[in-house]
Amino acid sequence: MKPLFIIGYMACGKTTFGQALAEATGLKFIDLDHIIEERQNASIREIFAEKGEDGFREIERDMLHEVASLHDTIISCGGGTPCFFNNMDHMNSQGTTLWLQTSEERLFSRLIVKRHTRPLLADRTDNEIRDLIKKQLEARSPFYSRASIIWHGDLLENRREIDDNISAFLKAFPILPANQARSRPLFSSQIRKMLLTKLQKTPTSQTN
Ligand code: S3P
Numbered sequence: 001m002k003p004l005f006i007i008g009y010m011a012c013g014k015t016t017f018g019q020a021l022a023e024a025t026g027l028k029f030i031d032l033d034h035i036i037e038e039r040q041n042a043s044i045r046e047i048f049a050e051k052g053e054d055g056f057r058e059i060e061r062d063m064l065h066e067v068a069s070l071h072d073t074i075i076s077c078g079g080g081t082p083c084f085f086n087n088m089d090h091m092n093s094q095g096t097t098l099w100l101q102t103s104e105e106r107l108f109s110r111l112i113v114k115r116h117t118r119p120l121l122a123d124r125t126d127n128e129i130r131d132l133i134k135k136q137l138e139a140r141s142p143f144y145s146r147a148s149i150i151w152h153g154d155l156l157e158n159r160r161e162i163d164d165n166i167s168a169f170l171k172a173f174p175i176l177p178a179n180q181a182r183s184r185p186l187f188s189s190q191i192r193k194m195l196l197t198k199l200q201k202t203p204t205s206q207t208n
Helices: 014-025 032-040 044-067 087-094 104-117 126-144 159-172 189-201
Strands: 004-007 028-031 073-076 096-101 149-152
Touching (some): 014 073, 028 032, 044 087, 087 096, 104 126
Parallel strands (some): 004 096, 028 073, 096 149
């Protein structure tokens, strides 16, 4: 299967949704920001501080191109990934894109508690964060809305909501990896060997 790119604004639920979808389907999950941090041996905040946003966007594009060839993988992108260079075109040509569309209110309530992990928010007041979400959503939505699937990300607040959300998603999009987990071997290789030996010993026909 070609990769599934999850896109959307910061805190829209990309990691939560992506990890739960990976668990339900047996697909791999990767987070583009984590891959960048590993490769650069620095946190996203440090990369912004050292190379500026322009430097970060170049690294982000290069890593996106690298991971876009992975198979059977769910890739959670950064909030800005689809909005720079031709990243959106690239993702649409390499796999399936899914926009997790989450309301401004929900984004705000999630982001005010996590602002310190995001360089674009770290030094802003609550009101400034509210304004930024509004402004950036306006600017970014034209990119996000080019995703091939749009799904709602408000209801991901606890395990129950996450599970319900994932099963509704898999029902609506069965072409996605939904059946992949079921196509994995039902038995471990040891049990399969045992069964095979047993079958080979069992006569296939009986004559009286
Ligand atoms: C950014 C979002 C972040 C991270 C960087 C820039 C953005 O990722 O890539 O801080 O421009 O919206 P998350 O969306 O995972 O927070």
